[in-house]
Amino acid sequence: MSARRWLLADQLGPHFLDDDRQPVLLIEAREVFAQAPLHRQKAHLLLSALRHRAAELGDRALVLRAGTVREALARVRGPVEVCHPTSRNLLALTRSVPGLTVLPPRGFVTDLAEFADWADRWRGPLRMADWYRHACRRHGVLVDGPRRDRPGGRAEPLDVPPPPPVVEDEIDAEVRRDLDRWAADGARFVGRDAPRRYPATHAEAQARLAHFLRHRLPEHGRYAGVMSADDPLLAHSLLSSSFNLGLLDPEPAIRAAERAWREGAAPLSSVEPFVRQLFGWREFLWQLYWYLEPRLRGPDRLAATEPVPEWFRELDADAVEARCLADALAGVRDRAWAHQPQRLLVLGNYALQRGWRPAALVDWFRDSFVDGADWVMNATVIGMSQDADLARVDTRPYAVDGSYIDEVSDYCAGCRYQPERVLGDAACPYSGGFEAFLHRNRERLAGDPRLAAELADRTDPQRREAVLAQEEKRGANPP
Numbered sequence: 001m002s003a004r005r006w007l008l009a010d011q012l013g014p015h016f017l018d019d020d021r022q023p024v025l026l027i028e029a030r031e032v033f034a035q036a037p038l039h040r041q042k043a044h045l046l047l048s049a050l051r052h053r054a055a056e057l058g059d060r061a062l063v064l065r066a067g068t069v070r071e072a073l074a075r076v077r078g079p080v081e082v083c084h085p086t087s088r089n090l091l092a093l094t095r096s097v098p099g100l101t102v103l104p105p106r107g108f109v110t111d112l113a114e115f116a117d118w119a120d121r122w123r124g125p126l127r128m129a130d131w132y133r134h135a136c137r138r139h140g141v142l143v144d145g146p147r148r149d150r151p152g153g154r155a156e157p158l159d160v161p162p163p164p165p166v167v168e169d170e171i172d173a174e175v176r177r178d179l180d181r182w183a184a185d186g187a188r189f190v191g192r193d194a195p196r197r198y199p200a201t202h203a204e205a206q207a208r209l210a211h212f213l214r215h216r217l218p219e220h221g222r223y224a225g226v227m228s229a230d231d232p233l234l235a236h237s238l239l240s241s242s243f244n245l246g247l248l249d250p251e252p253a254i255r256a257a258e259r260a261w262r263e264g265a266a267p268l269s270s271v272e273p274f275v276r277q278l279f280g281w282r283e284f285l286w287q288l289y290w291y292l293e294p295r296l297r298g299p300d301r302l303a304a305t306e307p308v309p310e311w312f313r314e315l316d317a318d319a320v321e322a323r324c325l326a327d328a329l330a331g332v333r334d335r336a337w338a339h340q341p342q343r344l345l346v347l348g349n350y351a352l353q354r355g356w357r358p359a360a361l362v363d364w365f366r367d368s369f370v371d372g373a374d375w376v377m378n379a380t381v382i383g384m385s386q387d388a389d390l391a392r393v394d395t396r397p398y399a400v401d402g403s404y405i406d407e408v409s410d411y412c413a414g415c416r417y418q419p420e421r422v423l424g425d426a427a428c429p430y431s432g433g434f435e436a437f438l439h440r441n442r443e444r445l446a447g448d449p450r451l452a453a454e455l456a457d458r459t460d461p462q463r464r465e466a467v468l469a470q471e472e473k474r475g476a477n478p479p
Contacts, residue, residue, distance in 0.1 A: 003079040003101065004062065009046055010086055010373070011246040012053045013202050016106055024061040025080060026054050027072040030182075036363065037188035040179065041336040042370045044193070047175045049200040049245050055171060056201070073097050083107075086286075087374050107243075108286055109251045109279060110135055115287035126288070132280035141279055142258060142272060157231035158223060160215040163238065164207045168196050190368060191315055191333050198241045198337075198370055205242035209253055212237040213260055221270035227341050227409035229327050236339045237274070240371035243282070254279050277340075282376075288383075289375035304355040304386065308364055309476035312351075315368065319478040322429050323415035324405055325350055336370040344398050345405055348385035352399055353433035354476070355440070358386040397451065399437055402428030417479075423466055429479035436471035439464050 006025040007016055009032075017024070028050060033043055054063045066072035070093065073080070084105035085091045094102050105112065118134055119126055136142055176193070183189060199205035216235045223235035242248045254275055261271040311319050317330035328342040338347065343365075351361050362381045366372035385398050402419030406412040412419045417428040422435055438445065438455050445451045458464065 003081040004076070006080050006082040006100075007053065008082065008085060008090070008246075009050050010244060011083055011107065012049050013107075013205075013246045013249060015249040016083055016246055022060070024057050025076060026050060026057075026061050026063045027069055028063070028065045029067065029069045029072060030065075031068045033182060033187055036367050037190050039191040039332075039336040039368050039370065040189040040193045041191060041196070041198075042367070042372065043179055043189060044172070044175055044196060045198050045200060045241060045245075045370055047178070048172050048196060049247065051171045051175065052200045069093060070097070073100070107246050107249065108283060109139060109254070110283050110287065112287065112290055114138070116291060119287075119291055126291075128280055128284040131284050131287070132276060135279065135283060139279075141254060142268075142275060157228060158216070158219055158234055160219075161211075163211045164204075166196050166199060166204055172196055172200075190313070191336055194334065197335065198238070199247055202247050205239065205247040208239055208242065209237070209248060209256070212239065213256055214265075217257060217260060217274060218266040218270055220274050221267065221272070224273050225341055225408060227324070227339075227345070227405075227411065229323065229409075229411055229414065232327075232331055232335070232339070234339065235270075238337070241337075243278070244371045244373055244376065250278050250282065285379045286375055288379045292379075304352075304358055306355045306357065306476065308351070308356050308360045309478075311478045313364060316478065321416055322479040323417075324409060324411035325429070325479060327411065332368050336368065338369075341408065344385055345400060345408070348381065348398060349400060349430065350433065350479075352386050352397060353430070353437040354471075355437075358382050361386060397437075397441075397445070397448070399434055399451070400430070401434035402430040405430055423463075423470060427470070429474065432467055432471055432474075435467045439468055 002023065004023045004025045005017060006027070028047070032046070054061050062076070064072040064075060066075070069090075079099055079101070080097075081101040081103055082094055083103045085094060085102075086105075091102070094100055115131070118131065122130065179187075179189070179193075199208055216237065219235040226234065228234060239248065239253075243250055243253075257266070257271050257274050257278075260266040261268050310316075312329070315329055315333035317326050317333055320326040320329060324342075324346050328338050328346040331338045331342065332347075348361075358381060362374075362377050365377040365381050366374060369377075402412065402417070406419040412428075415428075416426070418426045419428045419431060421427040422431045435458055438451060438458060442455055445455065
């Protein structure tokens with residue numbers, strides 16, 4: 001009797017099955033929606049993708065609905081196997097169930113043993129750039145192309161066709177009715193409901209990927225590091241949720257992007273940053289989650305003990321006057337998504353400057369973003385964004401002032417705050433917050449060349465006290 005393949009809710013693409021006859025198990029557990037307030041659109045996408053996969057598989061799939069995963073598994077008869085889960089809690093559960101076989105991971109290009117071997121032999125801190133170079137050589141990705149830095153600067157809205165629309169169907173209508181009923185019964189959601197905007201099937205995700213490769217990839221290098229109030233999408237693919245749900249296999253996407261460069265359809269300056277995000281950062285974060293956890297969530301490197309304020313947790317963008325933060329927070333509220341510069345330079349940077357607890361911020365990013373997952377957000381937020389991991393992931397805090405945000409966005413022109421002002425009613429919260437952050441953490445930042453230089457320019461004691469008093473007065477209130 002062949003084992004039934006249990007497809008987890010982030011293993012929904014065809015590459016998680018061995019053939020088109022394999023019997024499948026799908027579990028819909030209410031406990032997933034009771035653990036923390038999820039964004040409404042994220043909850044919808046999870047359920048929609050799971051139910052669409054069940055509809056595709058038809059009679060091959062045994063679909064069980066239960067309060068918990070363990071309750072559902074107790075109802076299954078016969079051998080069951082599952083590909084390596086993407087969370088430690090779920091991995092521990094699968095290993096505790098008799099008769100359940102855990103297979104090696106899928107949905108990533110590099111395997112755990114390969115990374116562990118490299119990391120054990122590597123001398124010095126583990127850095128994405130070093131791993132990325134190793135992985136590119138090992139797997140033959142962009143091996144004969146020179147590395148180029150991304151162009152920076154502001155960007156006008158990108159004039160390309162919109163991506164293929166996602167059309168809701170009866171499955172989505174059923175999901176919406178269920179979520180409405182659960183909310184009436186006490187389930188907590190954040191953010192606004194909206195028509196589904198992200199792929200819930202492999203076919204939808206493939207169509208979006210093909211559109212990106214043709215229309216947005218050629219401009220990706222020029223637009224990847226900038227922000228625009230007029231164009232929230234710019235040259236981003238919006239496919240992170242598709243990869244993290246397992247609807248897309250990353251290796252074919254990487255090869256397709258590389259092929260676009262070799263065929264002259266996109267410049268290397270655009271292809272390489274996209275490949276680096278998918279084959280560099282995504283693989284690196286996945287590997288670090290298993291190699292360092294649970295050690296990654298250790299003592300905070302910086303002075304960060306403040307709670308995440310309610311207006312931020314509840315995505316109250318209307319309470320915010322700072323244009324960049326209001327726009328990024330509204331994007332999370334309305335779309336359960338923000339692109340990487342907004343996550344790092346606006347949302348994460350603001351939290352870092354004010355010393356919000358990194359672990360609480362991890363939970364906020366995981367639950368509020370449609371692509372949120374522990375293995376993604378833990379290393380990204382703890383390490384790269386908040387520098388709270390003793391510099392295991394990145395080499396310095398991702399802290400910048402309002403002038404830097406002005407250089408890479410069009411936000412400041414329409415904002416009541418002035419990016420060059422540090423003190424006073426018109427002082428930019430990011431400029432004042434950046435200087436206060438430097439002063440609060442001056443001893444910890446002494447070894448950072450860039451921030452030590454910034455500190456050297458801010459030695460006047462009266463100014464320091466004025467800045468600290470101003471930012472303390474602002475406190476946890478929305479800027």
